[in-house]
Structure formats: structure tokens, C-alpha cells
Amino acid sequence: MTTMEQPAILTPSQAREVFRTGETPVTTSGWCRGYVQANLLAVPRDLAFEALLFAVRNPAACPILEITDPGDPYAREVAAADLRTDLPAYRIYQDGALVAEVPDVTEYWREDLVAFLIGCSFTFETALATAGVPLRHIEQGRNVPMYVTSRECRPAGRLAGPLVVSMRPVPADLVDVAVEVTARYPAMHGAPIHVGDPAELGIADLALPQFGDSVEFEIGDVPVFWACGVTPQAAVMASAPPFAITHAPGRMLITDRTEETLVT
Structure with missing residues (x-):
């Protein structure tokens, strides 16, 4: 039986290992039952404050879970994850246009990128x-x-x-x-x-x-x-910043945090 047939019982680290091999599910909905999933938005440092302000002003769509330091490709608070490789699929935007959807963004990652991890309804x-x-x-x-x-x-x-x-x-x-x-x-x-x-x-x-x-x-x-946490992607498309990296919609970062840690 493949991982695609039993995704709910995988641990987050096992799922991220699957994604690093290039195996790309239709969606991560139903994967790693009970664990928090997150959207990704990575923008150049000179746009990071505006991205943060956008999230604060639109909290229902953009609840922030973690923000990385400029150039740091690793999540450290919600998961021990490499944000360049540990999601199933990514989208690359240039001047608001989608130019690529890829399983790995190592070659696209820049030293000035600040990554935002945003809560997901999955x-x-x-x-x-x-x-x-x-x-x-x-x-x-x-x-x-x-x-x-x-x-x-x-x-x-x-x-x-x-x-x-x-x-x-x-x-x-x-x-x-x-x-x-x-x-x-x-x-x-x-x-x-x-x-x-x-x-x-x-x-x-x-x-x-x-x-x-x-x-x-x-x-x-x-x-x-x-x-929905795809809202920042709509903002990227509407506002046309020079460069941004996001998750592919529906294919999220699976974190190491359990859902109970975020229940109110």
C-alpha cells in the first residue's frame, strides 16, 4: 500500500519526506490526521512589512503562525521543515503572473525572502x-x-x-x-x-x-x-509585486503541531 493510500496515518515528518521525493498529492486535505497545516507566502524583505500589515488587517484570511528571518528557508516554531522542499508543490509569481508550479523551490529561493506561514482550514x-x-x-x-x-x-x-x-x-x-x-x-x-x-x-x-x-x-x-489562506496569492496577482513564492493551493506545509494546540 502506498503513502497516497494511507496519508491520514503518516506523521508530519514522514509526509514531508514523501514530498521531498517529488510525490505530489492532489491535496494535503486528509493527510496526517490531527496536525496543523499551513499556507506559505514568501516575499522579498522590502515587501515583508506590507505583507505583515496585510495579514494583520485581514486576520480571518491570514492568521499568522510563523514568520522567518530574511533569507532563512527553515520553519523553526511550528515545524522542523525546509520551506524550499517540504511542501508538495509551489507557485512562483513574477510581476503578479504565475510563471511556474514546481515541487522544489531551492533554485528560486533568494537571500532576501521572508516567509509567512498562515493557518489553513484543512x-x-x-x-x-x-x-x-x-x-x-x-x-x-x-x-x-x-x-x-x-x-x-x-x-x-x-x-x-x-x-x-x-x-x-x-x-x-x-x-x-x-x-x-x-x-x-x-x-x-x-x-x-x-x-x-x-x-x-x-x-x-x-x-x-x-x-x-x-x-x-x-x-x-x-x-x-x-x-482562505490563498487570499495572499490573490493579492500578489492583483498587486503584481516583482517576485513571490507561495504554496500551490490545497497542497500545504504539514507542521509538527497538533490541532489541539490552537483550539480556543
Whole structure:
């Protein structure tokens, strides 16, 4: 049996070793059950303060878990991880344009880069499942769908852009449970920002996510939306800084911290 068939039981260090070999899953959702996952944004030092200010001004989308020193490619607080190699896939942006998606960014890493690790909603999925809330994207073997909304984030200097949300279909009678469970994880985006009509977020078609995969609804499901850590990537695309490195949406850093350490 391959690691792809039993990802939930791996330890974070085992998962990161898998990713260093170049094995790239569709998503890290469901990997290393019970451990915190994180988004990545790495920007040049001269943009780092604005990235920090953007995160502080938009905490639901950008809850910060760790910030590295300039040029340091290692996470040290949430994981013993090399940020150049230990995620499944990365995206390289130049002047706001996506120029590459790669499994290793060693050749792209710069001595002036400051890395931000941002909480991810995959972390609370174990708690949702334990509470009886189905996870349709995992059931269907897909990445969670993510959408660019019509809501603008609070800008910070040169960084501005729209809020991105993740969406999970939830049975109507379990929406209150999903809200209660996820509200206990503010460092992982917390409670949903919207339930129901996607048009209220400016989303025209749930079948056409800008990131991730579309998922099938079961009878009685309603769409539930959470702020998403891909929001900084939308800001990069909208603001067009000269250079940035991010995770590939849905393929996260798996940290060494357990989810219980971030529950309120």
C-alpha cells in the first residue's frame, strides 16, 4: 500500500519526506490526521512589512503562525521543515503572473525572502469529521474548491486584492455544528464567513472554482464558505509585486503541531 493510500496515518515528518521525493498529492486535505497545516507566502524583505500589515488587517484570511528571518528557508516554531522542499508543490509569481508550479523551490529561493506561514482550514477538518460533518471533497478524492470573491480585503501599502474563500457542502441540519466546531479554530480561519447563496460573495458558478476542484453536492447540502489562506496569492496577482513564492493551493506545509494546540 502506498503513502497516497494511507496519508491520514503518516506523521508530519514522514509526509514531508514523501514530498521531498517529488510525490505530489492532489491535496494535503486528509493527510496526517490531527496536525496543523499551513499556507506559505514568501516575499522579498522590502515587501515583508506590507505583507505583515496585510495579514494583520485581514486576520480571518491570514492568521499568522510563523514568520522567518530574511533569507532563512527553515520553519523553526511550528515545524522542523525546509520551506524550499517540504511542501508538495509551489507557485512562483513574477510581476503578479504565475510563471511556474514546481515541487522544489531551492533554485528560486533568494537571500532576501521572508516567509509567512498562515493557518489553513484543512486543520479543522478532523474535528468536523469527528462531529459528523461530511467532507465531500475528501469523499470524492478532490481538492477543496476555492473562489475569488467580490469582497475586497483591507489593503496594506502596495498589497491589495480580493478575499478568497474555500467552500464545503454541508447538510443543512449540520451547518450549526460546522459553525460551532470551526469557530474554535481562529488560527485556522475560524467560523464560516457566509452560508448559502454564493452570489452574495460575487461567485457566479460553484462549478467553476478559481483554485482547487469542483465538488458534487448531496441532496440537502448547502454551500458553506470560509476565509482562505490563498487570499495572499490573490493579492500578489492583483498587486503584481516583482517576485513571490507561495504554496500551490490545497497542497500545504504539514507542521509538527497538533490541532489541539490552537483550539480556543
